[in-house]
Amino acid sequence: MAQTIDITGARVHNLKRVDVQVPIGKMVAVAGVSGSGKSSLALGVLYAEGSRRYLEGLSTYTRRRIAQSGEAKLDAIEHVPPALALHQRPSVPGIRSTFGTMSELLNSLRLMTSRLGNYTCPNGHMLDPTPNVALERPVICPVCGAEVQALGAEDLAFNSGGACPTCSGTGIVRTVDDSTLIADPNLTIEQGAVAPWRSLMWSVMVDVCREMGVRTDVPYKDLTDREKEIVLHGPAEKRHIMYHLKKQNRAGEMDFTYFSAARTVLNALDKAKDAKGLKRVEPFIKESPCPDCHGTRLNERARTLPVHGKTLPEQCAMQLDELAQWVQTVPSAMPADMREMAQAIVGEFTRTARRLLELGLGYLTLDRAGSTLSTGERQRIQLARAVRSELTGAMYVLDEPSIGLHPANVDGLLGVMRDLKAQGNTVIVVDHDTRVLRATDWIIEMGPGAGAHGGTVIAQGTVGDVERSPHSLIAPFLASEHSQIVRPQTPADAVFSEGAIEIKTVPLHTVHALDARVPKHRLTVVTGVSGSGKTTLVLESLVPALAAKIADERMPEHVRALDAPGIERVTMIDATPIGANVRSTVATYSGVLDDLRRLYARTEAAKARGLKAGAFSYNTGSLRCPTCDGTGQITLDVQFLPDVDIDCPDCHGTRYSDEAGEITWAPKGGHAPVSLPDLLAMTVDEAREVFAGTSQRRLRAKLDTLHELGIGYMTLGESTPALSGGEAQRLKLASEMGRAQEGTLFVFDEPTIGLHPLDVRTLIGVFQKLIDQGASVLVIEHDLDMIANADWIIDLGPGGGQNGGEIVATGTPAQIAENPLSLTGRYLKLCVE
Structure with a gap:
C-alpha cells in the first residue's frame, strides 16, 4: 500500500510547479504566510483531486446533482484518497436549521421523547413509558382502557409531521408592518405616499384607489380615518377605471381589483420564490414568534409530550452542557424493562455531544437558529459530525479549524483530529496556531513570501525537522512558546x-x-x-x-x-466578505481604480479618442469587454460535469476590450508603458514598483498602505468576495490609514x-x-x-x-x-x- 500522496508539477493559483509527497494516514499541517499557497495546495490540489476522482466513480445522473471541483492544474497526482473538506466558511444554514438539526443531536432527543415519553390518554391519565411504543403495539391506558396514539420520531420533527400548522415549523410568523407602508405622510398618493405601490404593484393602483373613494391629490396626513383605512386595509373589490400609462403613452379602461397597501405586501410575499423576491418584501414585513407554538416550531402534541419531566422544547432550550448532564439521569428514571433502550439512546446522544463539548460549544442550546451561529461554530459542528461518521480511508482537509477557538478549546480540536487519524484517515490541516502545528506528524511550509513571491515548498518534515530548517519562517515560533512583544506597552x-x-x-x-x-x-x-x-x-x-x-x-x-x-x-x-460578486475587486474597494481611471483619462491616447474617466470603468464604461460585460469570465454549462468558469475568450480575463490595451501610460525610470488591464493584473507590490518615484502621490500612498497591511501579494483585479476573513478586514482597514x-x-x-x-x-x-x-x-x-x-x-x-x-x-x-x-x-x- 502506498505511503504517500505523490504530487508533481502543481500550478494551481500561485503554486510554481510544486513537487511534494504527503504522508498518508498521518496528521499533516500546511503552513506559511498569508498568500503563500497553503490553500492552493490543500484545497486547490489535494481536496479538488480527491473529491473529483471519487465523484468520477458515480453515475452521470448522480454527478449532475452534486457540486464538483474542477480538475486541478498539475502534471500528476498519485494515491490520492477520497476527500472531504471542512471549509473556513461553511454555508449559512436555512431558516429551518438549528444547532440541534445541524449537530444531529435532535434526532436522539426526538427518539428518546417518542420511545420514553409519558403519554396521556384521552381521559387525562398519564401513562408510564412502555415498550409497546417501540414495538408498534397498541398503547392502552391501564386506568380506563382507552387506546393512546403514540408518536413516532418523525411526528416530533418540525420539518415534517410535528410542524406547527400556524408557522409551518419555522417558529416565526411574518406580518405586515403598518408603520412602513406610508413612505412620507406629507406626500399625496399620486406623488408616491404608499410605499408598496411604488415597488411591488402596478401604477394603476392609484387610479383604483381613487375609485374606492379616496382623494389621491391631497397629502396622506390630511386624509380622513376612513380613507386611510381603505388605503392600508381596504377590501379587495373590483373597480372600473380609466388609465393612462405615461411611459408607454397609452390609455384605456378596464376592471381592476383593488389591492390595499397591506394586501399588496402579502401578495408579493406569497409569490416570493427566492431570496431576491423576499428581499423586495422585507422592508414591509415584521417577524415575531409564532403565537401558537411560541417559537418552538412544534404542533401541540409534539410540544407537550414529556420524558422524565421535560418536553422536547424544554430539552432544546437547555444549554448543551446542562442537557448532557440531564440526559444521563433519564435511564435510571425509567421502568426496569425500559432502561436498556434508554441507555442505548442516551449513549448515542452522549457520543455526539462529547465532541461538541470538547470543541467548546457547550453554551449553545439546541433550539438556536443555525443562521445565528458564527462561522467558527458552524465549522466545529461539521468537525464533530465528521468524527461521528467513523469513515475510514478518507482524507479530511480542514481549513483553519482553530478559528474562533479560545486556547482552552484547542485541546478538544486536537482530540478530534487525532480521532480522525485513529479511524484510518489522512488529516490535512491549514492553520497558523503553533499548538496545532506542533501536534501534527508532518509539516509542509509554503513560501517564502506571498503571491508571486510564494508558491514553493520552503521546508517540510517532522516538527523537529522544520524547527532545524534554515529556510523556515515558522521555525522560531514552533521552537518557542513565548510571544514576542513588538510594540511599546503602557505601564x-x-x-x-x-x-x-x-x-x-x-x-x-x-x-x-x-x-x-x-x-x-x-x-x-x-x-x-x-x-x-x-x-x-x-x-x-x-x-x-x-x-x-x-x-x-x-x-x-x-x-x-x-x-x-x-x-x-x-x-x-x-x-x-466584501462585495457580492466578481465586480468588486481590490482595486475598486481600495479606491485605486478611481485614481487609475483619472490617470488614464489624462493620457494623449484617451484625449484623442474623447474618453473620460468613466470610460475606463469595467462595470459601466465603454471600454469594458462586451463579451463578459466586464466580469472577466464566462460560465459554461457542461451538463453532468460541474459548471466551469473560464477566462473570457475575448478579453482573456482582463475585463476590458482590446481598445483599452492600446491606451498606455509611461512611468518614469525607464519602465515600459503599461495599460490599465496590465496594471490590474499586477499585485499591489508590483504596482508599487511601477509608480515608485512618480508624481502620483495619492495613488502611491494607497498602494503603500496595502503593502504595510501585509496584503501586497494581492492582485489589484482580484475579486473581493473570494478573500479570506483576515484579508477582508485588512482591506477595510486600508481606507482608514494615514x-x-x-x-x-x-x-x-x-x-x-x-x-x-x-x-x-x-x-x-x-x-x-x-x-x-x-x-x-x-x-x-x-x-x-x-x-x-x-x-x-x-x-x-x-x-x-x-x-x-x-x-x-x-x-x-x-x-x-x-x-x-x-x-x-x-x-x-x-x-x-
Whole structure:
C-alpha cells in the first residue's frame, strides 16, 4: 500500500510547479504566510483531486446533482484518497436549521421523547413509558382502557409531521408592518405616499384607489380615518377605471381589483420564490414568534409530550452542557424493562455531544437558529459530525479549524483530529496556531513570501525537522512558546492617563450586568471562551451605544450608562466578505481604480479618442469587454460535469476590450508603458514598483498602505468576495490609514483570523499606527500573541453561556497572567514569562 500522496508539477493559483509527497494516514499541517499557497495546495490540489476522482466513480445522473471541483492544474497526482473538506466558511444554514438539526443531536432527543415519553390518554391519565411504543403495539391506558396514539420520531420533527400548522415549523410568523407602508405622510398618493405601490404593484393602483373613494391629490396626513383605512386595509373589490400609462403613452379602461397597501405586501410575499423576491418584501414585513407554538416550531402534541419531566422544547432550550448532564439521569428514571433502550439512546446522544463539548460549544442550546451561529461554530459542528461518521480511508482537509477557538478549546480540536487519524484517515490541516502545528506528524511550509513571491515548498518534515530548517519562517515560533512583544506597552499605572470609555449594562441573554472601562488611546483586548459574553459586551452594547450617542439617538435599552468623552466616531471592522460578486475587486474597494481611471483619462491616447474617466470603468464604461460585460469570465454549462468558469475568450480575463490595451501610460525610470488591464493584473507590490518615484502621490500612498497591511501579494483585479476573513478586514482597514484619528474608536472582531505569526506582528504594528494617530483600538481576540501585546485586557467568563457572562479579570497582560480566576491567564502565563 502506498505511503504517500505523490504530487508533481502543481500550478494551481500561485503554486510554481510544486513537487511534494504527503504522508498518508498521518496528521499533516500546511503552513506559511498569508498568500503563500497553503490553500492552493490543500484545497486547490489535494481536496479538488480527491473529491473529483471519487465523484468520477458515480453515475452521470448522480454527478449532475452534486457540486464538483474542477480538475486541478498539475502534471500528476498519485494515491490520492477520497476527500472531504471542512471549509473556513461553511454555508449559512436555512431558516429551518438549528444547532440541534445541524449537530444531529435532535434526532436522539426526538427518539428518546417518542420511545420514553409519558403519554396521556384521552381521559387525562398519564401513562408510564412502555415498550409497546417501540414495538408498534397498541398503547392502552391501564386506568380506563382507552387506546393512546403514540408518536413516532418523525411526528416530533418540525420539518415534517410535528410542524406547527400556524408557522409551518419555522417558529416565526411574518406580518405586515403598518408603520412602513406610508413612505412620507406629507406626500399625496399620486406623488408616491404608499410605499408598496411604488415597488411591488402596478401604477394603476392609484387610479383604483381613487375609485374606492379616496382623494389621491391631497397629502396622506390630511386624509380622513376612513380613507386611510381603505388605503392600508381596504377590501379587495373590483373597480372600473380609466388609465393612462405615461411611459408607454397609452390609455384605456378596464376592471381592476383593488389591492390595499397591506394586501399588496402579502401578495408579493406569497409569490416570493427566492431570496431576491423576499428581499423586495422585507422592508414591509415584521417577524415575531409564532403565537401558537411560541417559537418552538412544534404542533401541540409534539410540544407537550414529556420524558422524565421535560418536553422536547424544554430539552432544546437547555444549554448543551446542562442537557448532557440531564440526559444521563433519564435511564435510571425509567421502568426496569425500559432502561436498556434508554441507555442505548442516551449513549448515542452522549457520543455526539462529547465532541461538541470538547470543541467548546457547550453554551449553545439546541433550539438556536443555525443562521445565528458564527462561522467558527458552524465549522466545529461539521468537525464533530465528521468524527461521528467513523469513515475510514478518507482524507479530511480542514481549513483553519482553530478559528474562533479560545486556547482552552484547542485541546478538544486536537482530540478530534487525532480521532480522525485513529479511524484510518489522512488529516490535512491549514492553520497558523503553533499548538496545532506542533501536534501534527508532518509539516509542509509554503513560501517564502506571498503571491508571486510564494508558491514553493520552503521546508517540510517532522516538527523537529522544520524547527532545524534554515529556510523556515515558522521555525522560531514552533521552537518557542513565548510571544514576542513588538510594540511599546503602557505601564499599568498609566493605562488610564488619557481617559476612558465606561459602559454599564443590565443583564442581557446569558450575560450578567457589566461595568467595563476601556482606556483611550490604548490597545484593549477583550478575551474569553466562546459564549462568555464578548460579543454582547462589545458588538451588542458598546458599539451600538456609542453610535447612538454620537448620532444623538436613543441607546439600546440594556445599556444603562455610557460615558465616552471625546469619542466622535466608532468604526467597526469585521471579517464579513466584501462585495457580492466578481465586480468588486481590490482595486475598486481600495479606491485605486478611481485614481487609475483619472490617470488614464489624462493620457494623449484617451484625449484623442474623447474618453473620460468613466470610460475606463469595467462595470459601466465603454471600454469594458462586451463579451463578459466586464466580469472577466464566462460560465459554461457542461451538463453532468460541474459548471466551469473560464477566462473570457475575448478579453482573456482582463475585463476590458482590446481598445483599452492600446491606451498606455509611461512611468518614469525607464519602465515600459503599461495599460490599465496590465496594471490590474499586477499585485499591489508590483504596482508599487511601477509608480515608485512618480508624481502620483495619492495613488502611491494607497498602494503603500496595502503593502504595510501585509496584503501586497494581492492582485489589484482580484475579486473581493473570494478573500479570506483576515484579508477582508485588512482591506477595510486600508481606507482608514494615514488620516487623523483623534476621537475615533476602532473595533475589531478577531482580526488575526487566517494570519501567520509574522502577519500578526504586522497587524499589531498597524494598530500602533492608529493609536499614534490619536485612535483608541478595541479588539475581540483569542490569539495569544495579540493578547500579550495589549495595554489592557478585559477577560470574560469563566465559562460560556450560563456559566459565563461576567468580567472575571481586568489588567495588563502581566497582571492577567498572574490572576488565578482567569482561564486566559493560564495560557497567557506561558507566553509572557
